[in-house]
């Protein structure tokens with residue numbers, strides 16, 4: 001058994017036990033594991049498959065279907081740029097291009113140094129002050145190219 005799983009096994013087992021016998025348990029289990037560990041370790045998949053009597057391929061298929069599930073530890077900073085209508089009409093696509101260019105990442109990318117991950121989001125409830133993004137859980141609205149650069153600079157300087 002990989003070292004990674006030895007560390008996580010007690011939490012994974014207690015979550016599997018908690019959801020035992022409940023219909024439609026897979027998504028709640030995956031959400032709980034991610035909430036507890038920050039991601040879903042690959043080594044947890046055989047345990048989940050065994051507990052739910054499903055194949056590992058089925059479990060992996062569900063994880064890959066939903067973009068919010070992570071299969072690697074989260075980056076230090078999570079930046080979620082809103083791509084919904086109001087933000088789009090006020091420059092979100094240009095900001096997305098700025099992010100891709102500056103970080104050399106795609107819209108769902110994570111930097112190799114584990115510093116930042118990008119995730120699109122579809123409305124942060126800040127439409128009146130669009131365009132908006134959420135950085136590490138905090139919403140920043142009325143974005144401009146300059147403000148976005150300043151936020152990225154702060155992420156880079158934060159050791």
Ligand code: FES
Pocket residue numbers: 082083084085086087088122123124125126127130131132
């Ligand atoms: S559309 Fe971007 S915050 Fe609502």
